[in-house]
Amino acid sequence: MKKNNLIKLLATILITVFFCGKAYSASKDLLKIDWSFAGITGKFERDSLQRGYQVYKEVCASCHSMQYLSYRNLSQKGGPEFTLEEAKAIAASYEVEDGPNSDGDMFTRPGRPSDHFVSPYPNVNAATAANGGAYPPDMSVLVKARPGGANYIYSVLMGYEEKPIGFILEDGVYYNKYMDGNKIKMPSPLSDDLIEYSDGTNASQLQMAKDVTAFLTWAAEPHLEARHRTGTKVIIYLILLATLVYFSMKRLWSRINTEE
Amino acid sequence: MSDHEYIPKSKAGKWFNDRLPLLSLGAHLSDYPTPKNLNYWWTFGGILTFCLITQIVTGIVLAMHYVAHADLAFESVEKIMRDVNYGWLIRYIHSNGASMFFLAVYIHIFRSLFYGSYKSPRELIWIIGTLIYILMMAAAFMGYVLPWGQMSFWGATVITNLFSAIPLVGESVVTWLWGGYSVDNPTLNRFFSLHYLIPFLILGLVVLHIWALHIPGNNNPVGIDIKKPSKDTVPFHPYITVKDIFALLMFMIIFSGFVFFSPNVLGHADNYIPANPLVTPAHIVPEWYLLPFYAILRSVPDKLGGVILMFGALFVLIILPWLDTSKVRSAVFRPIYRQFFWIFVVDVLALGYLGAAPAEGIYLFLARIATIYYFLHFIVILPALSFFEKTDPLPTSISEPVLTGGFSTAMAKSDNITNEKK
Numbered sequence: 290m291k292k293n294n295l296i297k298l299l300a301t302i303l304i305t306v307f308f309c310g311k312a313y314s315a316s317k318d319l320l321k322i323d324w325s326f327a328g329i330t331g332k333f334e335r336d337s338l339q340r341g342y343q344v345y346k347e348v349c350a351s352c353h354s355m356q357y358l359s360y361r362n363l364s365q366k367g368g369p370e371f372t373l374e375e376a377k378a379i380a381a382s383y384e385v386e387d388g389p390n391s392d393g394d395m396f397t398r399p400g401r402p403s404d405h406f407v408s409p410y411p412n413v414n415a416a417t418a419a420n421g422g423a424y425p426p427d428m429s430v431l432v433k434a435r436p437g438g439a440n441y442i443y444s445v446l447m448g449y450e451e452k453p454i455g456f457i458l459e460d461g462v463y464y465n466k467y468m469d470g471n472k473i474k475m476p477s478p479l480s481d482d483l484i485e486y487s488d489g490t491n492a493s494q495l496q497m498a499k500d501v502t503a504f505l506t507w508a509a510e511p512h513l514e515a516r517h518r519t520g521t522k523v524i525i526y527l528i529l530l531a532t533l534v535y536f537s538m539k540r541l542w543s544r545i546n547t548e549e
Numbered sequence: 550m551s552d553h554e555y556i557p558k559s560k561a562g563k564w565f566n567d568r569l570p571l572l573s574l575g576a577h578l579s580d581y582p583t584p585k586n587l588n589y590w591w592t593f594g595g596i597l598t599f600c601l602i603t604q605i606v607t608g609i610v611l612a613m614h615y616v617a618h619a620d621l622a623f624e625s626v627e628k629i630m631r632d633v634n635y636g637w638l639i640r641y642i643h644s645n646g647a648s649m650f651f652l653a654v655y656i657h658i659f660r661s662l663f664y665g666s667y668k669s670p671r672e673l674i675w676i677i678g679t680l681i682y683i684l685m686m687a688a689a690f691m692g693y694v695l696p697w698g699q700m701s702f703w704g705a706t707v708i709t710n711l712f713s714a715i716p717l718v719g720e721s722v723v724t725w726l727w728g729g730y731s732v733d734n735p736t737l738n739r740f741f742s743l744h745y746l747i748p749f750l751i752l753g754l755v756v757l758h759i760w761a762l763h764i765p766g767n768n769n770p771v772g773i774d775i776k777k778p779s780k781d782t783v784p785f786h787p788y789i790t791v792k793d794i795f796a797l798l799m800f801m802i803i804f805s806g807f808v809f810f811s812p813n814v815l816g817h818a819d820n821y822i823p824a825n826p827l828v829t830p831a832h833i834v835p836e837w838y839l840l841p842f843y844a845i846l847r848s849v850p851d852k853l854g855g856v857i858l859m860f861g862a863l864f865v866l867i868i869l870p871w872l873d874t875s876k877v878r879s880a881v882f883r884p885i886y887r888q889f890f891w892i893f894v895v896d897v898l899a900l901g902y903l904g905a906a907p908a909e910g911i912y913l914f915l916a917r918i919a920t921i922y923y924f925l926h927f928i929v930i931l932p933a934l935s936f937f938e939k940t941d942p943l944p945t946s947i948s949e950p951v952l953t954g955g956f957s958t959a960m961a962k963s964d965n966i967t968n969e970k971k
């Protein structure tokens with residue numbers, strides 16, 4: 290009887306949590322991809338992350354900042370895992386403002402791995418002004434900042450369509466199937482063969498959308514792989530320990546029961 | 550407290566114990582006679598202690614890296630997530646730990662409601678418990694503000710604005726709470742200070758909660774008074790400790806599932822957007838554990854009325870021991886109360902669901918019904934049942950339950966190994 294109650298209660302709690310989640314994210318059915326990083330043992334694909342970085346660098350980075358990432362992160366374990374030399378070269382290809390020097394002047398120097406990603410605009414207002422009044426959001430935690438996460442980002446990238454007849458769009462606004470109100474101020478950023486992948490992969494729109502979404506997911510959650518690995522170990526350990534404790538408990542309590 | 554005199558074996562122990570009887574206290578805690586029929590619903594006290602300690606320890610570490618400043622808070626949290634060694638783990642334990650804490654406290658509270666643990670002579674345990682619960686909500690709310698994301702900012706704005714409903718001084722009170730004319734850096738600073746303080750207040754109340762528990766001893770699933778120590782009791786250690794540890798490990802497995810495999814599922818995506826006073830999120834929703842009260846607040850068209858009802862929903866818990874005057878504690882022997890208990894559970898879950906739904910149309914209507922029923926349960930149904938309900942006969946002791954039809958006794962027995970015959 291108790292057991293039933295427990296199950297009932299847990300079920301109701303889970304259902305409530307589920308529905309709350311539903312109520313929060315009342316959005317359309319997103320395109321769903323079988324991401325390599327999903328699931329308990331999910332990991333990133335290095336090649337995909339490296340390509341994703343290339344898409345970010347050559348396409349997104351002209352408008353979107355990524356201020357919480359540093360160039361050194363690109364060579365960290367669990368990420369795109371560029372070599373340290375490659376990360377240094379990437380950093381050095383950017384001009385970073387530093388200072389003040391001993392004369393009190395600001396100066397620019399080539400970037401170092403410890404530098405944060407250089408932002409395309411000096412501040413939010415400049416970014417907003419340059420983009421028709423819509424601030425291109427910082428992409429560091431973008432995947433976590435949208436209900437639906439990676440699937441949402443991927444869906445928006447693939448969701449550009451001709452507007453339905455009668456749908457009114459202002460100037461500089463585009464139709465996107467997955468945006469709130471179907472309106473977005475960013476023109477479709479990806480198209481087939483927009484860039485040339487350095488590893489020779491065919492740069493289809495779909496491929497680029499997948500790669501850059503994986504990259505953004507890593508950027509938002511750089512320790513995802515360590516988290517999955519540690520979690521698996523922790524849970525196995527807890528189950529083993531619980532089993533031992535369970536049998537100890539049975540043995541202890543059997544003293545009480547035999548007295549009866 | 551003194552069940553029997555404890556005399557330390559060693560000379561040094563005796564010397565110490567004569568001056569500060571910590572060893573006696575330890576012996577009391579270890580020998581503390583506990584009803585042997587406690588089921589797994591009774592393990593949540595221990596689990597809650599674990600939750601509190603976990604929150605305090607992870608919180609202290611987070612505070613070493615966190616910067617309580619409107620311009621830096623969001624960034625410092627990202628630094629913790631990215632650059633602090635195992636910062637992601639510590640923060641995810643802390644943020645999911647809050648949810649786990651509330652999950653456990655709700656089970657603990659409903660267990661108390663089902664088995665009548667709030668009744669004489671345990672009223673003070675119950676009242677201290679509700680105070681802990683209220684402080685927990687305050688701590689959780691302020692903690693949610695600290696990352697300074699969109700939901701932090703707007704949640705803080707909505708909740709602090711409630712105080713403007715106070716007649717005459719409302720506006721001044723809100724300005725005083727904010728430390729300015731809007732939610733801003735001074736608000737964040739004081740919330741951080743209070744968020745650090747409240748857990749230690751809770752810790753103090755937990756000591757009182759347990760102290761008050763150790764005077765009458767535990768209630769039990771049968772709900773009858775038992776002789777202590779007797780055939781009906783077991784020493785707390787090792788019998789209850791081992792069982793508590795087993796239950797805690799089960800709880801930790803679920804906890805770990807959230808921390809490692811879906812650490813953000815209980816939060817709101819908007820809180821990964823830095824706070825922006827110029828952009829209001831589409832839906833401002835509190836954390837799940839506050840939703841029932843949010844639903845009650847919103848179901849009243851008048852602001853002051855909503856605030857009064859919301860606090861009333863908590864106050865009614867404090868006076869519960871005097872609303873339900875039935876002499877029988879356990880719902881096992883209260884056939885009608887048992888039904889109403891489950892209706893009440895559903896009502897609270899419904900309020901939780903409706904608190905997350907938009908406050909309009911059918912949702913608002915249902916929230917109003919559920920709110921009315923919430924108060925009806927405490928103010929009308931429980932007092933009425935105390936008079937009219939015909940309760941089942943009580944057994945004379947845990948060891949020899951009377952046979953009054955299989956159903957009741959089956960429920961009174963715990964499903965755990967205590968009752969399994971080898």
